[in-house]
Amino acid sequence: MSGEAIALLVVSLVVVWGGLAVSIVALARRPERTDWPQGWQHEGGQEDRPDEPVEHDT
Template sequence: MTGEAIALLVVSLVVVWGGLAVSIIALVRRPERADFPHGWQNEGGPEDRPEEAVEHDT
C-alpha cells in the first residue's frame, strides 16, 4: 500500500469510528427526547387517533 492509501484509510476510519463514538456519547447523555408533545412518547402517531387525523384531497 502506498502512503496516500494508508492516509486515506486512517482518515476514513477516524471519520466512521469517530462519528459512532460521538453518537453513542450523545445517546448516553440524553437517551430520551423530552420535547415531544404530550402523549407521543408511548403512544402511536396521529393515525391512531381519528379525532386528530388529517384528510387529504387527493
C-alpha cells in the same frame, strides 16, 4: 499500499469510528427526547393523534 492510500484509510476510519463514538456518547447523555412535536408519544406511552387520518390540501 502507498502512503497516500494508508493516510486516506486512517482518515476514513477516524471519521466512521469517531462518528459512532460521538453518537454513542450523545445517546448515553440524553437517551430520551422530551421535546416531541404534538401528535407523538408523550409520557405514559399515550399518543395525541386523532382517530381519523388528517386530509391535507395539495
